[in-house]
Amino acid sequence: MKEFMQNEKVTYNLMSFTAFKSMLLFSYLLEAPRSYAEIRDYFAQQKYLKETISIDTLRVYINSLERLGCEIVRGKKAEGSKYKLLKHPFTLKISDENAKSIIKVFKSILKSIEIDDLLSITKFFDKIANATENPELKETLENISPLKKIDPEILKMLIIACRKNDEISILYQSPASGLKNIDVLPEKLTVTNGKVYLYGTSPNYSNTARFLVNRIKEKPVTKLQKTIKPKADPVIIGCELYDKTIPLLENEKIISEDENKLTIEITSVNKFTARQRILSLGRDCKVLYPQSFKEDIISALNKMKEKYIAEEV
Secondary structure, rough: HHHHHHOOOOOOOOHHHHHHHHHHHHHHHHOEEEEEHHHHHHHHHHHHOOOOOHHHHHHHHHHHHOOOEEEEOOOHHOOOOOOEEEOOOOOOOOOOHHHHHHHHHHHHHHHOOOOHHHHHHHHHHHHHHHHHHOOHHHHHHOOHHHHHHOHHHHHHHHHHHHHHHHOOEEEEEEEOOOOEEEEEEEEEEEEEEEEEEEEEEEOOOOOEEEEEEHEEEEOOOOOOOOOOOOOOOEEEEEEEOOOOOOOOOOOEEEEOOOOOOEEEEEEEEEEEHHHHHHHHHHHHHHEEEOOOHHHHHHHEEEEEEHHHHHHHH
């Protein structure tokens, strides 16, 4: 440890590399079956290794895992000769009480979470589901995320379109008018009431359009030239951000900074999504300007407060 604190380098004096590489192999096979070439490249990219391994050396690490109780087989050549982890003794034990807490926390943060964060949490819950012995928790975690009902390729392309502000064409199953192609200038993906929506501007709608993502039936097509203009000029919103660890979005920039806060500006053509973003930050954010938007946030907060008071009466 003293050596590591001095130079921040891991050497053979600091760890058992056989154990370390066996752990890496276990983690990698836990995700999916892997070929020797994939494992070799994965090891070569590791920060503390940066070296390739031979097929014979790989067998040493497999033997180490098998002695611990893992069962690893090598698939058929026609299937890529991939190594597959069939079973292992490392299970995650979660009590019913802890399971309820996990679900409660997820449902709470789902109300204001960004899509990128939801993707990360969904992957994390998938890992918990694969490791837990609790069958009810496993089933719940595998199905609780609203992303489970969405084609991941469609979602990935929508995220990119929102970031790049690309105009797209989507094949949408409308409950009112059936299957149709719709041109959209996307603005943001949001989670509302446990469902994922795409917000944007479309010539088919007079106001900001909202599309339920699981009704988009094919991967969106990016249009080479934009034909849709935003319906409103961008609004610039000045805010104080008191938690400096909160990651900023692409339409947010730092104006000034001191020890206790950041002063940022949010540029948005959609007041609704800007309002949702600010409300999601709670007490960590205070609107400075424009005054009209500041009053809008105060009004929204007062309505929320009135609703809670009414429920308690």
